[in-house]
Amino acid sequence: MKVLVSGGAGLIGRHTVRLLLAHGQSVVVLDDLRLGKYDELPAGDGLEFRQGSVTDRATVSAALRDVDAVIHLAAPSSFLMYEQDVVGATIGTTASFVILLEEMRRAGIGKLVYASTSAVYESNPVPYREGMPLSPLDMKALSKKWGEEAAQYYSDRYGIRAVGLRPFSVYGVGESAKAGYANIVTLFVWAMTNGYRPVVWGDGLQTRDYLYAADMAEALWLALCSDLPSQCFNAGTGIETSFIEVIATINEELGSSLEPLHVEVPSGIYARRLVADTTRQRDVLGFTPRISLREGIRRLIAEARSFADRGTDLGVHQHFFERLAADKTLHR
Numbered sequence: 001m002k003v004l005v006s007g008g009a010g011l012i013g014r015h016t017v018r019l020l021l022a023h024g025q026s027v028v029v030l031d032d033l034r035l036g037k038y039d040e041l042p043a044g045d046g047l048e049f050r051q052g053s054v055t056d057r058a059t060v061s062a063a064l065r066d067v068d069a070v071i072h073l074a075a076p077s078s079f080l081m082y083e084q085d086v087v088g089a090t091i092g093t094t095a096s097f098v099i100l101l102e103e104m105r106r107a108g109i110g111k112l113v114y115a116s117t118s119a120v121y122e123s124n125p126v127p128y129r130e131g132m133p134l135s136p137l138d139m140k141a142l143s144k145k146w147g148e149e150a151a152q153y154y155s156d157r158y159g160i161r162a163v164g165l166r167p168f169s170v171y172g173v174g175e176s177a178k179a180g181y182a183n184i185v186t187l188f189v190w191a192m193t194n195g196y197r198p199v200v201w202g203d204g205l206q207t208r209d210y211l212y213a214a215d216m217a218e219a220l221w222l223a224l225c226s227d228l229p230s231q232c233f234n235a236g237t238g239i240e241t242s243f244i245e246v247i248a249t250i251n252e253e254l255g256s257s258l259e260p261l262h263v264e265v266p267s268g269i270y271a272r273r274l275v276a277d278t279t280r281q282r283d284v285l286g287f288t289p290r291i292s293l294r295e296g297i298r299r300l301i302a303e304a305r306s307f308a309d310r311g312t313d314l315g316v317h318q319h320f321f322e323r324l325a326a327d328k329t330l331h332r
């Protein structure tokens with residue numbers, strides 16, 4: 001099978017490309033490299049790289065040539081990108097999705113797996129469960145919800161089988177290109193490995209459900225291989241962990257005792273608790289994450305130390321959060 005992975009040079013993308021190649025698939029990566037890293041793509045026969053934007057119709061059409069299935073990941077990946085450029089980020093999510101669906105229809109490609117977001121559940125109580133009513137509270141989540149609806153429309157009308165995943169908080173080795181937009185676990189590890197106190201918005205009792213990127217890639221692979229009808233699944237662990245608990249685990253692994261530096265929460269739309277109900281992802285998709293948060297943290301520490309050995313201090317990226325806290329245009 002030949003699979004187009006849009007956003008394949010990003011965090012989830014690279015873990016996914018590696019898995020597809022390991023399963024003997026041919027892969028085309030389409031990425032404009034705004035946050036992706038070409039030189040961190042796995043080497044190997046069967047991988048073709050195309051630099052270009054999913055918002056450009058001719059580029060998408062050319063990338064789909066001889067492709068059997070698509071994994072669509074290219075989009076602005078942090079809600080902060082929507083806060084900072086709402087028009088560009090919304091176009092990058094919605095226009096690109098309809099271009100992709102339409103060009104898939106024209107090319108006769110009938111299988112799509114795509115990344116939505118757990119933020120579509122925002123106004124619901126936790127744990128978040130597929131089937132809950134969706135009334136998202138921010139433009140990232142609204143754009144992703146629209147994508148789910150567009151995918152269902154192309155499924156109903158043209159028979160494109162589209163499985164969406166709603167990732168919770170995905171982190172992992174390979175986020176250096178994301179800089180200040182990296183996952184909060186990654187930013188804490190980068191900071192603390194380099195001796196900085198971790199910057200925390202608010203009291204640090206906010207919780208997330210952290211999924212290692214290789215596990216996310218496994219969920220995408222299972223969705224690609226399945227014959228399931230079009231629908232969406234959670235992609236999470238079902239484990240809720242506060243920022244304070246993450247920092248405690250990093251301190252244990254580093255043998256340090258760095259205290260969090262608490263700053264004001266800069267955005268009014270900032271979730272207090274996020275955690276997945278994993279029943280359907282396990283029972284219907286067959287997906288169970290394997291990598292614990294502690295193991296993921298160990299891998300991130302090893303990566304941060306190897307950057308430090310080469311003279312790169314990844315810890316400086318958390319200053320982005322301190323600057324945002326002072327940016328009153330983000331306060332509601």
Ligand SMILES: NC(=O)c1ccc[n+]([C@@H]2O[C@H](COP(=O)([O-])OP(=O)(O)OC[C@H]3O[C@@H](n4cnc5c(N)ncnc54)[C@H](O)[C@@H]3O)[C@@H](O)[C@H]2O)c1
Pocket residue numbers: 006007008009010011012013030031032033034035036037052053054055072073074075076077078092096115116117118166167168169170171178183
């Ligand atoms: N990481 C998470 O916690 C998380 C959570 C929910 C949803 N998601 C979704 O999963 C997907 C992948 O996330 P990620 O964490 O790997 O992010 P990432 O930023 O590491 O990867 C996204 C990739 O897409 C590329 N890209 C962005 N816009 C593009 C465009 N217009 N044309 C071509 N390439 C473009 C970037 O260069 C990057 O390589 C995104 O759609 C994101 O919204 C991620």
